[in-house]
Amino acid sequence: MSAVKAKILFFYFGDENFRYGVAQVYLHVLNGLDKSRFEPYLVVTGRLASPIHGLSEDVHVVELNKPGLKKSFFSYVATIRKIKPDVIVSAMEHPNAISVLARWLSGVKAKLILTSHGVLSARIAHMWRKKEGLIISTAVKVFYPFADHLVGVSRYVRDDLLKFTNKLPPSSVIYNPVFPERVGREILPAEKEKGLIVTSSRLAALKCIDEAVRALQYLDEGYRLVILGDGPEQARLQTLVGQLGLKPRVEFAGYVDDPFYWYRLAEILVLPSMWEGFGNVLIEAMSCGCQIVANSQAGAPSEVLCNGEYGFLYEGGNAESLANNVLKARSEPKDRQSLINYASEFTDVRVARQYEQLFDSLLMDA
Structure with missing residues (x-):
């Protein structure tokens, strides 16, 4: 029985x-x-x-x-x-x-x-x-x-x-x-697109996606940003992109069923949120070998990244600091296999x- x-x-x-x-x-x-x-x-x-x-x-x-x-x-x-x-x-x-x-x-x-x-x-x-x-x-x-x-x-x-x-x-x-056990084993990083930055979240004010957009002003034209997600801030963000003359370098992909497609392509994921209780996207992107740049003042991201062991932490509210850490992520990247191994635990x-x-x-x- x-x-x-x-x-x-x-x-x-x-x-x-x-x-x-x-x-x-x-x-x-x-x-x-x-x-x-x-x-x-x-x-x-x-x-x-x-x-x-x-x-x-x-x-x-x-x-x-x-x-x-x-x-x-x-x-x-x-x-x-x-x-x-x-x-x-x-x-x-x-x-x-x-x-x-x-x-x-x-x-x-x-x-x-x-x-x-x-x-x-x-x-x-x-x-x-x-x-x-x-x-x-x-x-x-x-x-x-x-x-x-x-x-x-x-x-x-x-x-x-x-x-x-x-x-x-x-x-x-x-x-x-963050993902099924089988996905954690099967996802492998593809050839990365040089200069491709991705951010992924609901487009709400507290996610501070505008900070990622503004950071592009401090990076050369070899960098572009893909924004994954939808929400109430989309129209304002699109207006900001136009005002800053960044339309050729910013893509709004909307909500996507398979964000891992972009994580496999991107070199860097940025998480500029004002605060996060955890930050699933950090682990998702890391599992594909992305370098991570996150707001050091957002709470849990610093904890999840082990205070910088698995990513780069910048001064929140400072787009130039975000840009500088993007440059550092490219010039002094974390070991990709270590990132993938760490992410596979979640x-x-x-x-x-x-x-x-x-x-x-x-x-x-x-």
Whole structure:
């Protein structure tokens, strides 16, 4: 007789496209879980525009078909009661607070893991109005202590939470899974295009893509920039490119399903973000032998790059400093094979095993 599988419920706030950030972390962890021991569920607050590309068929997907967290709350509670999970995994501040309440109201004695993917202090300072920031910081202080465990995607993220409450539950750091284990082995760098710089992110103000554009002014015409991603800042960035006379040297590629095509071609990836909880693109590009140039003041990138061992760190907000480090990355590059070997550690299976160990330890205490 086979052993009973532990039911693991991953709660995701979103709808339509399952693409950026938390969605990709969930995708890799769900795929990497040992399905002979765990039965994974993905509960989505909204309705997906299409089936999730690349998601294992062994993952049960439940769409609540509700707009927003408030309207999905009671459906979420009902779903917990129906599935009766052994462990609930939630991500980001709003859904985490809701998950604490939903577990309590459901009456199901599931273990609750809250995961933190962003730098809360930076989000409060730059993304939310003062009132909203106060609500979120209060929610963290009130609700987070009722979880069974907290996972930060970097030490920087976890330590930042301590600014808001000194009563965090037991915590650990689990770096993001970035690609399937097989991809980590199969991706090989192609012949690099000299002077090709790439940046990849959602085109939002906090990603500071304009800094990468401005840096081109300090580099000769042998350098060009390809911008991967879409978002609300695209029109402003296109206007800036025109104003600076850089149209022949900047390409907007939009959202691409296969960014590795560009990483294999590019010599350098730049990450000028104001802050990052982790920075998956660092590992993705590194796996293809790209040199990395990242903002030293963005939090986790310095940690992920081991304080410059695997990349170059520049003074954020200074386009000339970014350009100078691009030049340094070309003249004094990091050993390419060392970059590839380091990146190969960030696979779905390896990270899923870390989550499985956490599940096991929590369930042993149940």
